[in-house]
Amino acid sequence: MTTLFIKNMVCDRCIMVVQAELDKLSLNAKNIKLGEVILDKEITPAEKDTLVKILAPLGFEVIDDKKSRMIEKIKSIIIDLVHHQDNEIKTNLSNILSNALHNDYNYLSNFFSEVEGTTIEKYFIAQKIEKVKELLVYDELSLSEIADRLNYSSVAYLSNQFKKVTGLTPSHFKQIREDKRKPLDKV
Template identity: 80%
Template sequence: MTTLFIKNMVCNRCIMVVQNELEKLGLTVKNIKLGEVTLDKELPENVKTNLVKALTVLGFELIDDKKSRIIEKIKNIIIDLVHHQDGEIKYNLSDVLNSKIHHDYNYLSNLFSEIEGTTIEKYFIAQKIEKVKELLVYDELSLSEIAFRLNYSSVAYLSNQFKKVTGLTPSYFKQIREDKRKPLDKV
């Protein structure tokens, strides 16, 4: 068996696209998840070259070095926590990363900062703010429901963090998004 680590796999659609490319090359996928693919056998060098080309065209990248794999795992865990585990961000991020990656959080934090030029916490906050934007645009939840779902201690804390990151209040962001949208009969 071979495990491949793939950069920029951030959603279920990415998983589907990567799996499709692997199958086009005649490869059998044993397991696939964000950033990681397990194949049933070794990958011949000529097939690997073709895979790298196909993935690059689609915006993905095969990761070969250990540090980059760890960074990608951190990102994928955070993306999964924020975007795919609705209402389950109830755990300490450092504990989640320690248990899933099996490295000391200080090592992970220093490595992430060194390679990405930002902290794990800032990346986590950026992902949460993107999720807040998405939920505001969907307009199905109140701000307090969004705050609860993303484990903010209060609506005020969410609003302050949102404004610090985007420069806008959540309500103003929602308003300008609505102003840009046209009803279908006006398109």
Template identity: 80%
Template structure:
């Protein structure tokens, strides 16, 4: 068994794209998830070079150094927590990261800040705000339901954080989005 670490795999569509490229090359994929591919055997240097060549134009990159792998894992855990898991008020992000990555949170935090030039907390907030935008555009949940789903203590706190990051209130963002959409018959 061999593990490849791939940068920028952030969604299920990314997994499908990478899976498709691995299949074309003929690599024996045992498991694939955000940022990681488990192969049945170690790829040859030629196979790795071919894979790198096809992944780069698609926005992906094979990660070889340990620090970059840890950073990518931090990002993928945060993306999973924000975009794919249900509300869990009992667990802090620092506990989740420490448990999943088997490192002390202070080490992870310092490494992330050093390499990315921002904090884990700011990255986490940016992901949450992107999720809020997505949910506002879908228009299926109230702001109160969105706040609950994303573990905000209140709608006011969500609104303040949203405005701080985007410069807009959630309702203004939603209004702008609606103003830009045209009915299909006007396109």
């Protein structure tokens, strides 16, 4: 078996694209999830080089060093939590990350800040604000429902955080509907 860590896998579509490319190379994936692919056999250096070359133009990067893998795991957990686990954030982020990565949160936090130049909490907030933008653009939920879905303690707290990050109130953002969303891998 071979485990590959792939940077910039942020959604189910990314998983489908990587799966399709693996299929073209006749590499059978035992499991694919955000940021990680487990192949059912060892791959040769030539196969790995070919995969790297195929994935690069699609915006993906195979990462080998331990630091990059840890950062991508942290980001993948946060992205999955915010964008794919509606209203599942019942425990605090530090416990989720510590349990998933089997490391002390202080270590993870310091490591993330050192490598990324921002804190885990700021990254988490940025992801949540991107999700708020997405939900505002869809215009299917009230601000109160959005606050509840993303586990904000109140609409006022969500609005204050939104304004602090974007410079706009949620209602002003909704009015102008400019393309203020960033791709998840650029947050």
